[in-house]
Amino acid sequence: MDYKKEETLRRGPWLEREDEQLVKFVTLLGERRWDSLAKVSGLKRSGKSCRLRWVNYLNPKLKRxxxxxxxxxxxxxxxxxxxxxxxxxxxxxxxxxxxxxxxxxxxxxxxxxxxxxxxxxxxxxGNTREELLCKYKETEIMKTKTTTQEHGYDHEILMELNQRSMESDKQINGGICGKESFGVMNSPYENRISDWISEISTDQSEANILEDHSSSSSENNINIGSWWFQETRDFEEFSYSLWS
DNA sequence: AATGGCCCCAACCGCCGTTTC
DNA sequence: AGAAACGGCGGTTGGGGCCAT
Structure with a gap:
């Protein structure tokens, strides 16, 4: 670690002349290579700090x-x-x-x-632990159901996926502190899958919006969620495919 | 006028994925 | 292929301004 170099970097609020300097060099060099931009510009700021200042404050495209x-x-x-x-x-x-x-x-x-x-x-x-878990699950199921219905997914398939995921989690963790107890999804696999599902969800709802404009028939909508899972069939295969 | 509490937001931190060498 | 550098992200912090007491 270059301690001296770290020590000379400025921190805290930006001065007007620093802003001017940064704008000048971003205009000149573009919005990239922030570390070298910081060095070349003579600003005693880290590249990261320069980027943040530009992205969050100086960029002329920003709305005020x-x-x-x-x-x-x-x-x-x-x-x-x-x-x-x-x-x-x-x-x-x-x-x-x-x-x-x-x-x-x-x-x-x-x-x-x-x-x-x-x-x-x-x-x-005032509820017992079991009652609380049961109510929590019901709430989560209702939430999922509402969301999937809104976006035209097959709710049963998503629940099946969830169940399989829980089972495999049980096998791995021996059922101790599995996410079924808390409704929390933490692993990178799960995060990625949930991200992916939400991406599709957006695409689908946007597709539905477009569809609504062009046609009033909901039968014409493509159920992307069901289509994909029917094609893939196997959840393990599906999750593996995301990582391969 | 002084003080304390709260709100707002710019800036920082730490982590992690991606790119470059 | 692997290490280092870079960039992006979400969470957190700290300080200024405002308001009530």
Whole structure:
């Protein structure tokens, strides 16, 4: 570790002349190679810091001003669908950054969500562990069911996948602290699969929106989720294919 | 006027995947 | 092919501003 080099790097709020310098060099060299840009520009900042400053503040493509109602609606919808995938959400909101959206959501919506969770705890108080697990599962199943119906998926297939995933998890962990007890999905495989499913979900719902404009018949919609899983048939094979 | 609490947001941190050499 | 550098991401922190007391 080059301790001296680290020591000379500036941190904290950016000065006006640093901003001007950065804009000048990004215009000159483009939005890449941030480490070398930082060195060449003479800014005593890390490449990472330069990139962040540009992406979140100096980029002329950025929108200024408060979020519109439409933007707020999109953030709420996409956060509910994808969770805290801020950069992914930001791609759907031109001119807004992941940082901005993340901050906005935290300050405007998280409290509401926390309050709702608290209400749920109050509502569930007094139940046995088994009852709580059962209620939690029911809630999760209802959520999945609603989402899959909304996007035209075959709910049974997704539940089957979930079941198989639980079984294989049991085999690996010997059933101890399996995710079936908590409804939490942590492994890279599972994260990737859930990401992938949410991607399809978006594509499908967007396809449905387009479809709605061109035709009123829902029979014409292609059920991407069912189609894929029927083609693939085997879940293990399917998950393997994601990693091969 | 001083103080404390809260909100907002820019900036940083640590991790991890991708690219480059 | 593998190591190092780079870039992107989500989570967290810290400080400024505002407001109530």
């Amino acid at each position: 001003g408060p979020m519109s109602q439409e933007e707020e609606r999109i953030i709420l919808q996409l956060q509910a669908r994808w969770g805290n995938k801020w950069s992914k959400i930001a791609r759907r909101l031109p001119g807004r950054t992941d940082n901005e959206i993340k901050n906005y959501w935290r300050t405007h919506f998280r409290k509401k969500e926390d309050a709702q969770s608290y209400d749920k705890i109050i509502e569930w108080r």
